[in-house]
Amino acid sequence: MEKSKKLSSNMEDYLEVIALLKREKSVARVRDISRLMKVKTPSVTAALNTLSKNGFVIHERYGYVDLTEDGEKLAQSVQARHDMLIKFLVTVLKIDSKIAAEDACKMEHTISPQTFQKLTKFIEFVKTCPDHDRPDWLKSFDHYFKTGKRLRCKVRQIKQRVKQ
Amino acid sequence: MEKSKKLSSNMEDYLEVIALLKREKSVARVRDISRLMKVKTPSVTAALNTLSKNGFVIHERYGYVDLTEDGEKLAQSVQARHDMLIKFLVTVLKIDSKIAAEDACKMEHTISPQTFQKLTKFIEFVKTCPDHDRPDWLKSFDHYFKTGKRLRCKVRQIKQRVKQ
DNA sequence: TCTATTTATTAGACAAGCCTAACAAACTTT
DNA sequence: AAAGTTTGTTAGGCTTGTCTAATAAATAGA
Numbered sequence: 001m002e003k004s005k006k007l008s009s010n011m012e013d014y015l016e017v018i019a020l021l022k023r024e025k026s027v028a029r030v031r032d033i034s035r036l037m038k039v040k041t042p043s044v045t046a047a048l049n050t051l052s053k054n055g056f057v058i059h060e061r062y063g064y065v066d067l068t069e070d071g072e073k074l075a076q077s078v079q080a081r082h083d084m085l086i087k088f089l090v091t092v093l094k095i096d097s098k099i100a101a102e103d104a105c106k107m108e109h110t111i112s113p114q115t116f117q118k119l120t121k122f123i124e125f126v127k128t129c130p131d132h133d134r135p136d137w138l139k140s141f142d143h144y145f146k147t148g149k150r151l152r153c154k155v156r157q158i159k160q161r162v163k164q
Numbered sequence: 165m166e167k168s169k170k171l172s173s174n175m176e177d178y179l180e181v182i183a184l185l186k187r188e189k190s191v192a193r194v195r196d197i198s199r200l201m202k203v204k205t206p207s208v209t210a211a212l213n214t215l216s217k218n219g220f221v222i223h224e225r226y227g228y229v230d231l232t233e234d235g236e237k238l239a240q241s242v243q244a245r246h247d248m249l250i251k252f253l254v255t256v257l258k259i260d261s262k263i264a265a266e267d268a269c270k271m272e273h274t275i276s277p278q279t280f281q282k283l284t285k286f287i288e289f290v291k292t293c294p295d296h297d298r299p300d301w302l303k304s305f306d307h308y309f310k311t312g313k314r315l316r317c318k319v320r321q322i323k324q325r326v327k328q
Numbered sequence: 329t330c331t332a333t334t335t336a337t338t339a340g341a342c343a344a345g346c347c348t349a350a351c352a353a354a355c356t357t358t
Numbered sequence: 359a360a361a362g363t364t365t366g367t368t369a370g371g372c373t374t375g376t377c378t379a380a381t382a383a384a385t386a387g388a
Contacts, residue, residue, distance in 0.1 A: 010375065030336060043376055045337055050374090062336055062383055093282045106274035112267050118257045118309065125308045137301040144289045145282065174345070194366055207346055209367055214344090226353060226366060 005054055009109035012078050013037065014047045015056060018065055019075035028065040081108040081116055088119050092126055094142065169218055173273035176242050177201065178211045179220060182229055183239035192229040245272040245280055252283050256290055258306065 007015070017036045021028035030048070034041045048065060051057040056071035067075060082104050089100035111119075129135035134142075140151050171179070181200045185192035194212070198205045212229060215221040220235035231239060246268050253264035275283075293299035298306075304315050 008374075031334085039375085040377065041336065042338080042378085046375075089279060093279065093286065095276075095279055095282060099276050099278050103274065103276050103279050107271055110267065110270035110274070112259075112263050114263050115253060115257065115259055115267050118259060121309050122257065122305065125305050125314075128314060130314075135301065137299065141286060141289050145285050150289075150292060150294075172344075195364085203345085204347065205366060206348085206368080210345075 007054070007074065011047065011051060012074070012109055014051060015067070015071055015075040016078050018057065018067060019072070019079065022067065030065070033065065078108055081111055084116065084120050084123065087123050092123065092138070171218070171220070171238065175211065175215060176238070176273055178215060179231070179235055179239040180242050182221065182231060183236070183243065186231065194229070197229065242272055245275055248280065248284050248287065251287050256287065256302070
């Protein structure tokens with residue numbers, strides 16, 4: 001168990017899957033990891049060796065797999081990026097959820113903290129807008145996307161009406 | 165020269181750099197590619213072999229490097245994703261341009277066509293808003309991001325004023 | 329409890345991409 | 359045009375992450 005280093009996308013994926021299994025089935029086993037990751041079991045064994053060498057998992061031969069504190073933390077942060085990206089793609093951009101999931105799975109490994117933070121706030125901003133469902137401007141984007149035509153900004157229309 | 169296949173992120177990067185060099189300096193040479201990609205020249209030679217085997221570049225020993233039609237097309241599409249991402253990150257989210265560039269370089273290889281299209285339209289939507297600089301709602305996001313506080317939606321404020 | 333099945337590990341191969349060292353071709357410069 | 363410099367290639371090695379085949383441990387069933 002050495003000092004924690006930066007992990008590759010691949011290794012981050014393993015951590016994510018392990019965390020998911022622990023959450024869903026309370027334990028993570030090589031077989032299940034291999035199924036979720038769509039790799040053969042020897043690849044999992046190899047990955048676990050790397051991960052435990054770097055201090056992210058605890059794994060004794062033929063035993064269950066567990067996350068260290070560092071592993072837990074990293075898995076959570078990847079998961080957070082994943083969830084945020086899905087939410088952004090689905091609720092703001094209205095991307096099909098299947099495609100959104102695929103995009104999120106890749107982007108979660110590359111997005112910068114700054115962009116993560118901005119997007120998080122952006123979603124929050126959209127969600128807390130005092131409108132019924134989506135904010136008006138976002139509805140107006142939906143319309144623009146579908147038709148290519150701009151509705152005149154409501155603000156303007158109203159301002160003009162007020163002036164008259 | 166075989167049939168065109170899907171390329172790795174790495175190979176897409178090589179194509180991008182080759183296209184850039186052709187544009188800027190009218191020819192692409194191994195040395196320049198190696199400098200821009202921050203790899204040693206033998207890595208470039210190897211990459212060029214792969215790329216030409218897959219029909220994306222034309223390259224004869226000790227000669228200049230050129231893109232095939234497929235190579236050109238792919239390079240352009242990667243470039244388009246890159247530029248769009250930068251624009252989105254910088255103009256919509258106001259991410260620092262250096263970080264935006266880093267994010268874009270990674271995401272350009274993974275983003276789906278659907279998300280690309282949506283974001284493209286989103287930027288267009290923002291840019292064509294009949295406001296001075298950024299649309300009001302986006303300014304209101306800027307404020308929300310900075311202060312954590314929501315300005316009441318202008319639409320609402322005005323509607324209320326109209327009612328009074 | 330002892331055998332059969334499932335699960336995990338080891339050993340060894342392979343592909344992608346990178347590297348260094350050594351060599352070869354091509355320019356440059358006088 | 360010969361010498362030196364720059365540029366490109368080849369050969370061979372390393373790492374990451376995958377695979378298959380063989381083996382070993384653990385579990386389940388009769």
